[in-house]
Amino acid sequence: MPTATDVPAARERILDAADRLLARFGYRKMTVEDIAQEAGIGKGTVYLSFPSKEEVALGCIDRMVAQVIERLEAIAGGPGPVGERLRDLLVERVLGRFDYARTHAASIDALLAGARPSLLTRRAGHFSTEARVIERLLRQEDGEIASTDPAADADALITATNALLPYSLSPRELGNRAGVERRALAVASLLVRGLTSPLPPRGRAARASHARSTR
Secondary structure (H helix, E strand, O other): OOOOHHHHHHHHHHHHHHHHHHHHOOOOOOOHHHHHHHHOOOOOHHHHHHHHHHHHHHHHHHHHHHHHHHHHHHOOOOOHHHHHHHHHHHHHHHHHHHHHHOOOOHHHHHEEEEHHHHHHHHHHHHHHHHHHHHHHHHOOOOOOOOOOHHHHHHHHHHHHHHHHOOOHHHHHHOOOOHHHHHHHHHHHHHHHHHOOOOOOOOHHHHHHHHHHHHH
């Protein structure tokens, strides 16, 4: 019988195996039996960590996003002006997902079709966590960023860059990393310029009022 210390190790093996199978066969063709065989464990061990194939696939996405968020936190807490870190962070949240999705695009589409409520709920949680990383960065006043409402601005930055996330891209765009990187950098640079441009007192008050009204 697996011990408590065996479960995390088995979970990682299961996710590693599922990632390989999702890239190789896609979500629809992948089975729990396939995952167990690929991981070199029994089918019952898979079910000890995940109740279904859907939860395994969602776990792969959760793990990928957790790795992206870890890199975002490292950028936010690193050296350099706030504006530069913010730009790099926004680009990374796009490219981190892009690099994963290039080999999993069909699987993610199939998962979205078959498990849309669960995937969208998770996605909302991921976006919220990322927004709070950005909010903390915006609160690091260095005289460069003119954010009157860091929480609202962070949510807006997430929304603005969501248009470049893999599920919004065409298959052709998913095959062009350099193009996506250029677009992400252009969008991130534009957003940062908007926050670094000082507003007149009246404009600043109006933006703060608008941010409060849209919460």
